Amino acid sequence: MFSLDKKTLALMLFSLLLAFYAGVKYAGFIQSGKPAATIFLDGGESLTANAEKEEEGNMYIEVYVGGQVEKPGVYRLPKGARVYQAVEQAGGITDRADLKYVPLARILEDEETIWIPSPEEVTGLDSSYVSTFYTSGGNNAGKVNINTASAEELAAKLNGIGPQLAKRIVDYRNQNGKFKSIDEIKNVSGIGEKRFEQIKDQICVR
Structure with a gap:
């Protein structure tokens, strides 16, 4: 009578189990129409996780809140959030804040800057300058003094001046002394x- 040793039997049993497992996985693939395995990107992140992250990113915006708030900085808020919600995220206003011209109910946009001014910054301003807190008249009322303004203030108030360019302005001032004229x-x-034409009516030196 034909007989098998234990080693051969074990090998056959393992092969049968392996074939059964492969059949189950294949059946799952056919039934669902999706591969049973998870596909991973470089760095170990799965395609599913990456898609979820992209979808989540589309649901939020990031804004900078500065000026007279308790905790200036960059904050993440859901799309459709309003200015007052960003101010709340930044710890609320200080006792030096002047909200007269701040559009608290306005819907925020991604990557924008919200600047909460002090009373001195809004002195003489007209309501038509609600979003910028400066005037473009012939005097210096409400203009940004480039000899004293911080990088955050420059980026928040001057057209076309982002954080990096604002830092360069401050670095130049620190290295060369105060600006003698706005042309400098x-x-x-x-x-x-x-770019100078964009900002010349918004700046002054004192």
Whole structure:
């Protein structure tokens, strides 16, 4: 009578179990129409997790809140959030805040800056300048003094001046002393004649 040793029997049993497992996985693939295995990207993140992260990113915005708030910084809020919610995230206003011209009910946009001014910053402003907190008249009322303004203030109040360019302005001032005229700001790398035309009515030196 034909007989098998224990080693051969064990090998056959293992092969049968392996074939059964493969059949179950294949049946699951056919039934669901999806591969049973998870596909991973470089770095170990799965495609599913990556898609979920992208979807989540589309649901939120990030804004900078500065000026007269308790905790200036960048904050993440859901799309459709309003200015007052960003201010709340930043710990609320200080006792030096002047909210007269701050549009608290306005819907926020991604990557924008919210600046809460002090009473001195809004002195003489007209309500038509609600979102910028400066005037473009012939005097210096409400204009940004580039000899004293912080990088955050420059980025928040000047057209076309982002955080990096604002930092360059402050660095130039620290290295060369106070600006003697507004035209001198053109010596800062990244500020040419075109950009100067955008901001010349918004700045002053004192």
